[in-house]
Amino acid sequence: MTAKQLSPQEFRIWHAFRLMHEDVLGRVGRDITQATGLSGPEFGVLFRLAGKGEMRQQALAGMLNWDKSRLSHQLTRMQERSLIERRRIDGKTVLIVLTKVGREKLDAARPIHADSVRRNLLSRLTQQQIDTIVRVSNLLGEVEE
Amino acid sequence: MTAKQLSPQEFRIWHAFRLMHEDVLGRVGRDITQATGLSGPEFGVLFRLAGKGEMRQQALAGMLNWDKSRLSHQLTRMQERSLIERRRIDGKTVLIVLTKVGREKLDAARPIHADSVRRNLLSRLTQQQIDTIVRVSNLLGEVEE
DNA sequence: CGGCCATGGTTGACATATCAACCACCTTAA
DNA sequence: TTAAGGTGGTTGATATGTCAACCATGGCCG
Known part of the structure; x- marks a missing residue:
């Protein structure tokens, strides 16, 4: 049962798995953009940042599960739009700070x-399905042996 | 229970939902690239194409669930790498054809x-979890009224 | 016929993602 | 104290995604 290509059945699962995310993420992202001008990634960054007010870039990358390069580029663009500030602490550390504009847009x-996530995801699933999602996510996030 | 922002609990679900996708897709994509030089999207296009040998761009976009612009750009890049050919049929229709190179790389x-999808997704889930994923995917794919 | 107009496709501009190379600084250990 | 390594960040190149504007053509209707 380890054929050299996916069976139609296996492929359907794979396909479903991909679609699900593109659909939901796409909708939530568009909702945010339409209403506030923030992009999905921008919102993500601001959201984590707001938890602490300011963070080392490192820590931020960790929370987002992004690599440092991706974050650095994203921050550069957000800095140009005055959504955040970079504050060099010592030669190695950079503090990322939410600006007034950033906080306003975030709020x-x-x-x-919240509404979009509920409408497009949470409210459409049973509690059981949600539990499965979370469990599966943890499972898949682990690196295999 | 319709707060103006997500509760930590709700947020955890949302976060899990996103991670699951990025983790698995990322791993499968990297596996393919590393072994064959094809990117994930390239593989996706070639894969559908192979089913029929050739297709109208329109139909291809439908199967992938991509918008026409995205597909057009992708095809342009793939054409430059000789993975596919465009064949203008009549003023409006373009046939996309798999080239020899394309087929070889795909094969x-x-x-x-197949191996990567099984390793990173299928084999790590129970049948029940898989069923849930598929059911949930169908659910979320539908547009609400 | 002659003029809409919907459709299939392209394009340009821009945002985002990924990878590898680089850099400057800190740490540690000789 | 100095050189090797690791760490936090940046950068450039290239691929990908998204949006809106555009364009040519084929179909349809008067």
């Missing part, structure tokens, strides 16, 4: 995001 | 893909 986006 | 990638 505007929060309810949109 | 090389197939077992890698």
